[in-house]
Amino acid sequence: MTCCKNCEKILVLDEIAIYRRLICREAEEYLCKNCLAASLKVEVGEIDKKIEHFRSIGCTLFV
Ligand SMILES: [Zn+2]
Numbered sequence: 648m649t650c651c652k653n654c655e656k657i658l659v660l661d662e663i664a665i666y667r668r669l670i671c672r673e674a675e676e677y678l679c680k681n682c683l684a685a686s687l688k689v690e691v692g693e694i695d696k697k698i699e700h701f702r703s704i705g706c707t708l709f710v
Pocket residue numbers: 651652653654655656678679680681682683
């Protein structure tokens with residue numbers, strides 16, 4: 648089980664994938680959507696849109 652390195656929320660696969668896609672492909676610690684959005688200074692909805700976008704283009708990080 649993988650937790651957010653900031654708030655310790657249990658992460659879902661999409662959160663790990665978007666973190667890898669946006670921040671660091673080799674990352675071994677991740678942020679949840681909320682903390683990632685805060686660190687990028689965007690709305691959480693923007694993160695959801697990016698997840699949908701990368702999934703729609705067939706990014707292999709998103710299963
Ligand atoms: Zn978090």
